[in-house]
Amino acid sequence: MSVVFEIHEKAVEGAAVLRVVGHLNAKSTTQLLEHCRVVRSSKRSVILNLSEVEFIASSGIGALLALTEEFREDGLMVRYADLSSAVDSVLRLLNLQEFLGIDESVEDAIRSIAA
């Protein structure tokens, strides 16, 4: 069964807010990375709104880690906001919340970047 995967972008001051919808697996990961590379090349940070991610695979988590590291190399930030329970439980299980930079809401993430 094919699951819809969508990325909706909204610009805020100094960052792009990406609302991710669907499953974050090996297939969709590539799409997300490509999208984030465009944001990174414009020297903006990124906020990933993951409230509508119904499933995250190991490859999806790996991609989030790679994204975070690559943005950091360029002095930029990736913030993860409004996690769905599916994402939240896996990140907790793997103890990755601290490394990834998680915010309760998109507004909190915007504040984290501004600070």
Next chain:
Amino acid sequence: MGDPAKKDPSLGRTLGYEPVGELEGVQPEILQTLAQREHSLLSLLELTHELSVSLDPYEISDLVLFNLMGHIGTPKAAIWVLSKENRDRAVLLRSYGIVEEKARATGAICGANLMRIMNEVRAPVLVDELDELTNDVDRMIIERAEIGVFAPIFSRSNLLGYIALGHRIGNRPYETVDKQVLQSSLGILGVALENTSLYGAMLEKNRQLAQANDNLIEANKAKSEFLRNVNHELRTPLTIITSYAQWLISEEEGDGERKEFLGTILAESKKLNGLLERVLDFSALSADSLEINLTITSIQPTLEQFYMNRHLGVSEGLREFKYDADSILPVARFDLNRLRQILEMFVDNAVKFTPPGSRIDLRAFASEENGQCRVVVEVSDNGPGIPADRMRDIFVSFRQGDGSTDRHQGGMGMGLAFARELADRMGAEIGCRSELGEGATFWVSLPAFDR
């Protein structure tokens, strides 16, 4: 936010796996460990599932690196694969979180050492464990790249490459189970990469075979068409011309101009007939039915007879024709008629491609190749020579030295191909050498035996 011990049920269900529910009365730490183990298992399942849908080594590398990064919990990973051209060189395919220059330096400087270690250990190696196995320079480069573990990629005992993962987030150590998952994942990766390589090679080979097949079909079609033309369009009328010319000569009285002209018609008809015979022989060669009668004997009588037969005809066309042979030659193994045919083609070729006033030499001499006694017969001319880029095709059917298949120099471009086939059938070697503007030499080298 949820309880850390709670598993994400969708993780298993998406893969068709029903996770175990919460266990009453089990300590949270144990539940956490169980959940992590379950996550490891699901990661492996997920990897197997994902790798079955791609045949691109770069896509496969992405899948594996992201899967392992997510499973192990590290933001750094890279993969190197051994180059097909040079098995001592590891090529960086992908790098995430490790600055590309640092990843390249790791492969270029430490690659050979790492491959040696991987071949010896055949299992994931923590960087701490590498200390005794590497030198200071390697250690410094690996440290700068912030790598925590290297692991080999094997397929059927062959090292295909290796991956590197960074340190685990939260400074958690790599545990035995992590190394085992890593090894299992890379086992799957090895098979996937091998499949990719085999599939790619098979596609390329199929393409080459299809191309070669097309060429063969085309060549065969050209040959069949050509032979059909020869048989139907030339042979029948030629037989009639020859018969009538013979009859008219026999009826002609005296030695007048008319009889001379008829004689020329008959001679030229016979020459054409000889050419047709070659075509038929060529056809027989293709059908593998050409008769070869090898004898071991002195070559001089055959060459002298050949020279006598051709000398005046060649000279008449204003080409000087000379014959020279070592006074003592070993006996050689050859078919008298087939050798004569080869020399006919050499001389015809020399006449065809030299202008009047040129010189053609027929020579025979003893030679030695790899301790084997040979008799070499050469036909040289001082004509325009053959361009280097045409030498390769000189013995190919329907090709002339000028690369054309047209008839501006006469002939059909099959004489030398036929000569090569005859030489092969006799167990002889054939070849030519030439320099542009300096003429050409065609030679046939026969197995010989000292008396």
